[in-house]
Amino acid sequence: MTYPLTVEVTDWGTGRHPQVPERGRAVHFSYRTTATAHLPETRVQVAVCAVDSADVVLLCDTVDVYEGVGVPPVETGDSWIGPGAEQGPDLSETARVVLLPDQLLGDGRAGDPKDHDGYVPPRLPTPGDRLSTT
Numbered sequence: 001m002t003y004p005l006t007v008e009v010t011d012w013g014t015g016r017h018p019q020v021p022e023r024g025r026a027v028h029f030s031y032r033t034t035a036t037a038h039l040p041e042t043r044v045q046v047a048v049c050a051v052d053s054a055d056v057v058l059l060c061d062t063v064d065v066y067e068g069v070g071v072p073p074v075e076t077g078d079s080w081i082g083p084g085a086e087q088g089p090d091l092s093e094t095a096r097v098v099l100l101p102d103q104l105l106g107d108g109r110a111g112d113p114k115d116h117d118g119y120v121p122p123r124l125p126t127p128g129d130r131l132s133t134t
Contacts, residue, residue: 004037007046007065010076012097017083025091026082031099033065033075043067047100048081049125050091057129058089062102089127098131 012029027050044066050058061081082091102122125131 004035005039005044006034007099008032009097014091014094017080023083026080027091027094028080029097030078045103047102047124049098050094051096051098051131052093053095055131057125057127058091058094059127060125
């Protein structure tokens with residue numbers, strides 16, 4: 001069974017984040033979501049990773065790509081990851097921006113161990129992890 005939501009990166013680039021330019025480079029990316037059927041979750045979150053040419057993670061963060069009920073139209077959005085900490089990765093080495101499934105939040109608390117829904121989100125990749133993209 002395939003989940004009825006597709007999320008794709010449509011554009012990306014590195015540069016100084018306009019709110020904290022003194023912290024160095026960040027990755028700005030645009031994305032598009034397309035739903036093909038009703039989405040039972042109220043929120044869908046994906047992991048966004050900047051990787052180098054060898055698919056080694058430079059930086060990852062999460063972004064909410066859907067918040068609502070029902071079938072959303074094709075929507076576009078954009079976000080930033082980074083800038084990293086002062087001694088963080090060199091994001092100018094970014095070769096690709098990769099999206100990974102992260103969380104499907106039905107009640108706003110999925111992944112909270114106190115709600116006993118049985119779901120534990122995957123570990124977010126960390127700098128230095130190598131992603132298998134084949």
